[in-house]
Amino acid sequence: MQKMDSYSTLTRCLIILASLASVALCTNPPRPVDVPFSRNYVPTWAYDHIKYFNGGSEVQLHLDNNTGTGFQSKGSYLFGHFSMNIKMVPGDSAGTVTAFYLSSQNSEHDEIDFEFLGNRTGQPYILQTNVFTGGKGDKEQRIYLWFDPTLKYHRYSILWNLYQIVLLVDNIPIRVFKNSKDLGVKFPFNQPMKMYNSLWNADDWATRGGLEKTDWSKAPFIAQYKGFHIDGCEASVEAKFCATQGKRWWDQPQFQDLDASQWRWLRWVRRKYTIYNYCTDKTRYPQLPSECKRNRDI
C-alpha cells in the first residue's frame, strides 16, 4: 500500500514535471475519504458513550442525562481538508447540539465551527457556523438545510488554506471566509488546529433560543459518524507555519477561490436557506465587518 502510494505520487510528479517543469506542483494526491475512526481520531471524554461498529468504520455518540461525549483528531494541522459523514440525532433532538469543528484551543484561539442545533420531531435543524480568529468569534451564520439531516448520512467539510476557509455541505459551499489580511482582518494561519466532534446538551440556548428543553425521557440521543477523513499539513502544536506550504493540493490556484459555479451555489444557499448572517445584521454591526466586503452578493 505504502509503496503504491509513493509510486503513484512519483509518477504524478514526473508527469507534471515533464509537462509544466514546475516543482511546486508536485503535490500529493488528495487522501481517501472513507477511512476508519482510528486512522485519524481518538476519544476526548466519556469513552463509554462512544460505540464502534464495523471494525470502527462507523461510530455513534450517545448523549444521556449523565453526559455527552466527543472525539478529536490525533494530529494538529495548519491547513488542509477535513470532512465527516454525519447522520444527526433523529426524532426529538431539541436541546442537543452536534458539533464538528477545528480549534486551536489556546487563549487567543482560532476556530472554525459547524454546530447542528436539534429540534422537536418534524421541526427543522439549524446549522450554525462561526469563525474565531485570535480568540474573537461573533461571526455567526445560521441556515436551514435543504434536506432532513437525520434520514441519512451527509458530508460536512472544511477546506482551509492561506487564501480562504470554505464550509461545505455535500460539496455545496454554504460559507466562505476569505483571507482579508489586506483589509486588516485576522485570518487563522499560524496556529495549528485539531478537529473535534461532539454531542452535548445545550438546552439553555440551542432550540428556539432555549425555549425548548431536552426531553430526557427520549435519551439516549444518538448521532452517527463515518468517513473519518483528514488531509492536512500536520504540525506540532507550537508550529507557526506548515513545512510544505504551497506544495499541497489545497494550496493550488483552483482552491484559492470559489469557481463560478460554487459562487452560484453559495448565492442559492444565502437566498433560500439563510436565517441569520452577521454580515447583514446592521443593529449589531452598523458598519459592515471588513471581511464581509468579500462576499460578492452583499
Ligand SMILES: *[C@@H]1O[C@H](CO)[C@@H](O)[C@H](O)[C@H]1NC(C)=O
Ligand atoms: C437519568 O435518566 C434515567 C433513565 O431515564 C433515570 O432513571 C435517572 O433518574 C435520570 N437521572 C437524573 C439525574 O436525572
Ligand SMILES: *[C@@H]1O[C@H](CO)[C@@H](O)[C@H](O)[C@H]1NC(C)=O
Ligand atoms: C425549530 O423549529 C422551530 C419551529 O419550526 C423553528 O422556529 C426553529 O428555527 C427550529 N430550529 C431551532 C434549532 O430552533
